[in-house]
Amino acid sequence: xxxxxxxWQGTLALMVLKTLQTLGPLHGYGIARRIEQTSGDxxxxxxxxxxxxxxxxxxxxxxxxxxxxSDNNRxxxxxxxxxxxxxxxxxxxQEWGQATAILARFLAPGVEQS
Amino acid sequence: MRQLRAWFLRLGGFFSKKRSDREFAQEMESHLQMHIxxxxxxxxxxxxxxxNALIKLGGVAQAEEKYRERRGIPALETFAQDLRFAVRxxxxxxxxxxxxxxxxxxxxxxxxxxxxxxxAVLLKPLAYSEPDRIVTLATFWRADxxxxxxxxxxxxxxxxxxxxxxxxxSYNHQDTxxxxxxxxxxxxxxxxAAAVTAEFFNVFAISPAAGREFSADELKPGSAGAAIxxxxxxxxxxxxxxxxxxxxxxxxxxNLAIVGVMPLGFRFPEKTDVWIxxxxxxxxxxxxxxxxxKVVGRLRTGVTLEQAQAQMNAIGxxxxxxxxxxxxxxxxxxxxxxxxxVGDYRLTLYMMLAAVGVVLLIACANLANMLLxxxxxxxxxxxxxxxxxxxxxxxxxxxITESVVLALLxxxxxxxxxxxxxxxxxxxxxxxxxxxxxxxxxxxxLFFALxxxxxxxxxFGLAPAMQVMRVDLNMALKQSAQxxxxxxxADHMRQALxxxxxxxxxxxxxxxxxxIKSFVAxxxxxxxxxxxHVLVVETSVPSSDLESARRASRFYRDLLPRLRxxxxxxxxxxxxxxxxxxxxxxxxxxxxxxxTFNVSAPNAVYSVVAPDTFAxxxxxxxxxxxxxxxxxxxxxxxxxxNEALARQAFPNQDPIGHSIYCGLDSMNxxxxxxxxxxxxQYGPARDPSPEIYMPNEQHPxxxxxxxxxxxxxxxxxxxxxxxxEKIRELSPEVPVKFTTMEVLTSENIxxxxxxxxxxxxxxxxxxxxxxxxxYGVMSYxxxxxxxxxxxxxxxxxxxxxxxxxxxxxTVLMTGLGITVGLAGAAAVTQLLTSLLFGVKATDPGTYAAxxxxxxxxxxxxxxxxxxxxxRVDPMVALRYE
Numbered sequence: 001x002x003x004x005x006x007x008w009q010g011t012l013a014l015m016v017l018k019t020l021q022t023l024g025p026l027h028g029y030g031i032a033r034r035i036e037q038t039s040g041d042x043x044x045x046x047x048x049x050x051x052x053x054x055x056x057x058x059x060x061x062x063x064x065x066x067x068x069x070s071d072n073n074r075x076x077x078x079x080x081x082x083x084x085x086x087x088x089x090x091x092x093x094q095e096w097g098q099a100t101a102i103l104a105r106f107l108a109p110g111v112e113q114s
Numbered sequence: 115m116r117q118l119r120a121w122f123l124r125l126g127g128f129f130s131k132k133r134s135d136r137e138f139a140q141e142m143e144s145h146l147q148m149h150i151x152x153x154x155x156x157x158x159x160x161x162x163x164x165x166n167a168l169i170k171l172g173g174v175a176q177a178e179e180k181y182r183e184r185r186g187i188p189a190l191e192t193f194a195q196d197l198r199f200a201v202r203x204x205x206x207x208x209x210x211x212x213x214x215x216x217x218x219x220x221x222x223x224x225x226x227x228x229x230x231x232x233x234a235v236l237l238k239p240l241a242y243s244e245p246d247r248i249v250t251l252a253t254f255w256r257a258d259x260x261x262x263x264x265x266x267x268x269x270x271x272x273x274x275x276x277x278x279x280x281x282x283x284s285y286n287h288q289d290t291x292x293x294x295x296x297x298x299x300x301x302x303x304x305x306x307a308a309a310v311t312a313e314f315f316n317v318f319a320i321s322p323a324a325g326r327e328f329s330a331d332e333l334k335p336g337s338a339g340a341a342i343x344x345x346x347x348x349x350x351x352x353x354x355x356x357x358x359x360x361x362x363x364x365x366x367x368x369n370l371a372i373v374g375v376m377p378l379g380f381r382f383p384e385k386t387d388v389w390i391x392x393x394x395x396x397x398x399x400x401x402x403x404x405x406x407x408k409v410v411g412r413l414r415t416g417v418t419l420e421q422a423q424a425q426m427n428a429i430g431x432x433x434x435x436x437x438x439x440x441x442x443x444x445x446x447x448x449x450x451x452x453x454x455x456v457g458d459y460r461l462t463l464y465m466m467l468a469a470v471g472v473v474l475l476i477a478c479a480n481l482a483n484m485l486l487x488x489x490x491x492x493x494x495x496x497x498x499x500x501x502x503x504x505x506x507x508x509x510x511x512x513x514i515t516e517s518v519v520l521a522l523l524x525x526x527x528x529x530x531x532x533x534x535x536x537x538x539x540x541x542x543x544x545x546x547x548x549x550x551x552x553x554x555x556x557x558x559x560l561f562f563a564l565x566x567x568x569x570x571x572x573x574f575g576l577a578p579a580m581q582v583m584r585v586d587l588n589m590a591l592k593q594s595a596q597x598x599x600x601x602x603x604a605d606h607m608r609q610a611l612x613x614x615x616x617x618x619x620x621x622x623x624x625x626x627x628x629x630i631k632s633f634v635a636x637x638x639x640x641x642x643x644x645x646x647h648v649l650v651v652e653t654s655v656p657s658s659d660l661e662s663a664r665r666a667s668r669f670y671r672d673l674l675p676r677l678r679x680x681x682x683x684x685x686x687x688x689x690x691x692x693x694x695x696x697x698x699x700x701x702x703x704x705x706x707x708x709x710t711f712n713v714s715a716p717n718a719v720y721s722v723v724a725p726d727t728f729a730x731x732x733x734x735x736x737x738x739x740x741x742x743x744x745x746x747x748x749x750x751x752x753x754x755x756n757e758a759l760a761r762q763a764f765p766n767q768d769p770i771g772h773s774i775y776c777g778l779d780s781m782n783x784x785x786x787x788x789x790x791x792x793x794x795q796y797g798p799a800r801d802p803s804p805e806i807y808m809p810n811e812q813h814p815x816x817x818x819x820x821x822x823x824x825x826x827x828x829x830x831x832x833x834x835x836x837x838x839e840k841i842r843e844l845s846p847e848v849p850v851k852f853t854t855m856e857v858l859t860s861e862n863i864x865x866x867x868x869x870x871x872x873x874x875x876x877x878x879x880x881x882x883x884x885x886x887x888x889y890g891v892m893s894y895x896x897x898x899x900x901x902x903x904x905x906x907x908x909x910x911x912x913x914x915x916x917x918x919x920x921x922x923x924t925v926l927m928t929g930l931g932i933t934v935g936l937a938g939a940a941a942v943t944q945l946l947t948s949l950l951f952g953v954k955a956t957d958p959g960t961y962a963a964x965x966x967x968x969x970x971x972x973x974x975x976x977x978x979x980x981x982x983x984x985r986v987d988p989m990v991a992l993r994y995e
Contacts, residue, residue: 028141029148047145047170048177051138052184059120059184072151076144077137 012053014096017089020063020081027068027076028054054079062088125190138181146171192508196515203516204523210488211520214481217883218524218570221477223531224879226555226563228470230536231543232463233562234553240452241379243319249419250454251282251409251426254447261447263405265440266396268433272409272446275429278422282411283314285392287383290819291654291849293364294351302849304654305347305387307365314389317412318382324348324355325374328391332373335394341370345378347387364847365390367658383408402440403700404777410451423448455548461948462869469625469876472618474570476883479611479618482574483887485517486611487894489578490604496582510579517575518568525567529555532563542871544864577607605895612891613931615884616972619877620935620964621942626877627960628943628950629870635952636863642793642802643693644732648855649830650692651822651837653848663814664747669845670724670810670820671743676840682828687727688810688820692855694862696721696795698816702806703775704763718759718804719795720778722817725809728754728790730823731855738770738788745809752809753784758792759804776806779813797862799951823855830854869949881968884931885975892924892979900986908988920980921973928972932965939964 012035019034020026026034031054032047057063062085070076081089146167153163171177204211239245251272252261264272269284276282287308293301312333315321323345332340341363348358355375363370365388376389392407413422426446434441453460489496496509533555540553581604655666670688677686691697701715708715725741728734736757745752753774760769773783784806792802810817826833834852841848860867896903903916943955953960 027144027148029145033152046172047149048172049180051141051177052180055181055184056120059123060117061119070144070148072148074144074147074151075140076148077141 011096012050013057014089014092016050016053016057016079017062017081017085018093020079021086021089025068025078025080027070027078029076031079057085061085124184135182138178142171142177192511193515196512197519199512200516200519204519207488210484214484214520215524215527217477217480217886218521218574219527219531220879221474222521222525222528222563222566222570223535224470224876225467225474225566226528226532226559227535227539228467229562230532230555230559231539231550231553232467233559235459235547235549236456236463238549238552240455245452246450247280247413247415248317248451249411249413249422249448250451251411252447252449252454253405254430254445256443256445261449264407264409265402265405266407267402268441269407269409271433272426272429275432276422276425278414278417278425279411280414281313281316282409283311283317284407284409285310285314285383286407287386288819289652289654289851290366291656291847292388293656293847295361302364302654302656302847304652304849304851305365306385307388307390308383308386309390309392311392311394314410315376317410318380319412320377320380322374323377325359325372327374329373333391333394337391339368339370339391340373341365342374342376342389343372344376344381344387346381348372348375363388364656367656367662401777402437411448419448419450458865459547462865465945465949466869466872466876469622469873472622473876473879473883474566475573476615476618476880476887478570478573479615480883480887480890481520481570482577483608483611483890485574485578486581486604486608487890489513489581493582506582509582513579513582514571514575517571517578521567521571521574524570525563528567529560529563532559539872543868545861577611581607608891608894609927612884612887612927613934615887616928616931616968617935617938619880619884620932620968621939622873622877622880623964623967624935624939624961625943625946626870626873627964628946628953628955628957629866629873631953631957631960632949632951633863633866633870636798636866639794639798639952641694641798641859642733642791643855644825645855645859647826647828647830648731649822649824649826649833649837650853650855650858651824651834651841652819652851652853653822653841654819655845655848657815657818660815663818666818667747667811667814669848670817673822673841673844674724674726676844677822677824677837680833680836680840682826682833682836684825684827685726685730686822686824687730688724688822689727690720690722690810690817690820692821692823692858693731693733693793694795694797694859698778699803700777702759702763702804705772705774707775707781716762716804718776718806720776720816721805721807722778722810722813722820723807724820727823730825732825733793734791736789736791737768738786740788741807741809746811747814749812751782751784751812752787754788754790754807755786756790756792756802756805756807758802759806760789762804774806778808779815784808784812799866866949866951881971884968885971888924888927888972888975889978891927892920892976893982895923896920896979896983899983903983903986904988904990907986913984916983916986917980920976920983924972924976924980925969928969932968935968936961936965 015035015038016031019031019038023030023034028050029047032050036043054063054065058065058079062082063079064082065077065079067075068078146164149167149170150160150163153166154160158166240248242248251264253264253268254261263286264284266284273282273284285308287306289304290307291302292305292307293303312328312330315327321327322342325342327342328340331337343355343358343363345355348355352358352361358372358375361372363372370390381387411422413419423446426448430445434444499509500506536553536555540550543550655669657663657666674686674688677683696719698720699717700720702718703715723741725743725745728740738754741752741754755763755769755774763769763774764772769786769789772786774786775781775783790807793805794800794802795805796803810820822837824830824833824837831852831854837852838850841850903911903919906919907916939961940956947955
């Protein structure tokens with residue numbers, strides 16, 4: 001349908017946590033939009049897949065949720081980062097940084113720019 | 115941690131599905147609305163805005179499904195689904211379900227009840243501290259590998275020379291007269307008393323709940339002695355255990371002070387009420403050939419049974435070399451206490467457990483058959499489910515869930531049955547099975563029941579599941595529901611199951627038949643004495659030395675004429691051990707004593723009897739005379755021998771006038787004055803032994819506890835009050851215990867009766883189940899072949915032809931089952947050999963009867979289906995298609 005890359009496995013949770021850290025409490029729709037915008041519209045989020053991921057994070061205790069009012073007076077479920085979530089985010093972000101750095105170094109010499 | 119938390123939440127999610135479904139819908143709705151709002155703001159038309167938002171959201175149903183999977187636990191949900199479906203299927207077929215559960219519950223209940231008994235008697239650890247370290251030590255006779263009690267000097271050597279034991283003690287025990295307290299209110303009663311050595315309580319690592327153990331002084335020969343009571347005995351007489359301390363107790367002709375009370379539950383050996391110090395003097399000086407004591411020991415920590423046995427072997431060999439006269443051929447046997455207690459019952463109980471397991475197997479085969487028939491009926495339903503996408507595994511899982519539900523329901527009912535069955539078993543079992551009273555339904559028994567239920571569900575659930583695995587979808591869908599046969603595999607499976615049922619039944623029935631035949635043979639053995647109308651009264655006159663023992667003689671001399679005077683008493687006598695029991699035996703010598711005693715002297719049972727005893731119990735006098743009032747302590751010593759001894763010691767000679775020696779209490783020569791008929795002293799299963807009868811007054815010390823025997827003209831029990839009164843008049847110090855010869859002799863065969871009855875019941879159950887199996891299969895076969903039968907009849911087959919058609923199959927299945935069963939029975943009944951009496955394990959009569967029984971039963975079971983086949987109306991059958 002489009003040439004945009006789908007969000008790959010395992011990174012969605014990290015993006016959600018980062019989004020909540022940056023923007024504070026937010027509803028699912030907002031999170032989805034924010035992820036798309038941040039990626040510079042390079043990523044396409046199938047908004048539906050977000051909710052199971054949110055549920056998983058909540059079950060693991062990294063975020064919690066409560067119902068509230070959105071800017072234009074819609075009832076929406078707001079997700080908020082917990083203390084454990086903050087720690088988890090720091091840990092995962094660091095791991096990602098490491099992983100990408102290693103990969104970058106790995107690929108650098110043989111890279112053929114085309 | 116996080117994982118665990120998530121799992122708990124998911125488990126919670128499983129149970130709060132509805133609420134959470136609604137919440138998810140609301141969240142989706144709000145998401146959609148916000149998206150549409152945004153789209154509208156960016157200038158889309160309402161329709162376009164909605165369409166775009168929906169696309170972007172993706173498949174809501176998919177998201178919802180994923181969300182659900184994440185929320186709950188999918189496997190659990192499938193299981194719950196299967197469970198609901200299984201319950202629905204079972205409820206849809208209440209008749210089937212009821213019968214299936216009933217059959218299985220009986221199987222599981224019988225197994226659980228039997229296991230509760232096996233567990234209590236054989237498996238449960240003894241209720242002592244570290245029971246595996248407690249062992250018994252016995253004299254081992256190499257010649258015939260039997261074990262016996264231990265002589266005092268041998269015990270002392272074992273105790274002093276071994277170091278494998280932390281503690282070792284010897285003891286002897288008997289029912290004896292005990293008088294609690296003093297004064298006019300005190301009456302004698304029977305109590306079980308054990309005389310023990312110093313370390314006895316250490317062996318069990320137990321100390322008194324109140325008071326103390328015996329002091330070193332109290333254990334010394336010639337001391338004042340002391341007594342320790344069991345908790346129950348103390349509570350019965352003194353209310354509180356502590357109140358017993360310091361009170362006097364009259365036992366064995368001595369007044370002892372009560373110094374301790376053991377904790378509730380400790381009553382070793384058997385059901386001991388009173389422990390007293392063993393008579394050290396008697397024990398130390400007695401002969402090595404007098405085996406009067408039992409020995410227990412506690413293994414040192416880390417010492418194995420084998421190590422202890424090795425050490426005792428060495429000690430035994432040393433003693434053997436040192437005292438060849440008394441100890442040649444003897445060694446020591448070390449056995450765990452539990453194994454020793456259980457002894458003879460192990461084989462019987464395990465045999466019963468195996469038998470009841472076979473009954474369950476047959477029940478499972480039956481159920482498998484029923485489910486198989488049902489699975490074939492359901493082939494269409496299953497095919498449709500497979501066609502719309504259910505995987506085979508999923509369908510099999512469904513079927514197995516049904517089996518498990520069925521088995522668990524049956525297991526629940528089975529446990530309820532086992533509550534009752536366990537109690538029934540305890541009531542049926544011989545009274546002296548150790549620890550039997552502890553049998554009941556506890557955690558471990560419940561666990562066993564659960565295990566058995568699940569195993570059973572697998573057993574009977576597998577056949578239909580296998581059947582499903584190979585159902586041909588196309589065929590099943592094409593065929594009408596009626597005609598969907600399981601194909602030849604299902605038919606074969608069904609018939610194989612019935613063949614197995616019959617084979618297993620043959621084994622059980624053959625075993626039961628052999629035991630029944632043995633039991634009948636046992637009951638028909640003539641014991642050599644009269645059983646009916648004999649009142650038996652155990653008495654015990656307290657005595658401690660020769661003087662008091664002679665007072666006991668006078669007591670019996672005074673008592674017997676008074677008993678004979680009671681209206682209804684035809685004749686009265688007294689004996690040291692009632693017929694069918696023995697208290698003492700040993701070697702004997704004719705005419706003169708050898709220079710040295712040796713263990714190879716011929717053996718005889720020693721009995722002390724009062725005059726008139728032979729006539730009272732109908733032992734015939736073959737020659738010479740009975741004892742009479744003149745055979746007193748002062749008169750020349752005399753003896754009466756039985757025919758077995760006469761034959762053994764006096765071939766072609768008249769024994770009367772010869773003298774005989776035996777070591778009952780002295781080595782005085784006794785002149786043989788009479789010969790009497792044999793009795794079976796060791797019960798019906800063993801031949802009569804040689805026996806020496808001696809007048810009680812000439813052997814006062816071994817004759818202080820006599821059993822009174824009275825032949826009566828009425829029900830013997832009705833005379834008890836009069837007898838009790840006569841004894842009380844003469845001496846309130848003498849406790850009495852009433853029974854009858856009939857009861858005593860039936861106790862002798864209580865064990866064979868128990869196993870015969872049980873195996874008989876199990877075999878009957880097995881046959882009934884097998885019959886149900888034959889009936890089920892034949893009904894099914896006839897139902898399947900209605901068309902064919904109708905066609906045959908239309909083409910001119912007679913009813914007889916149809917009958918033959920049906921019966922041929924029955925005969926085939928039964929014949930095959932019986933053949934297999936007979937082969938199995940021939941192997942299995944070999945294990946019974948030691949339990950059989952008067953019949954061989956290969957008894958052709960029994961096997962012929964088994965075959966006849968099963969053939970007849972199978973024919974009877976197929977009678978109804980066969981009759982239905984014969985009445986098939988060709989027109990109806992043909993139109994049916």
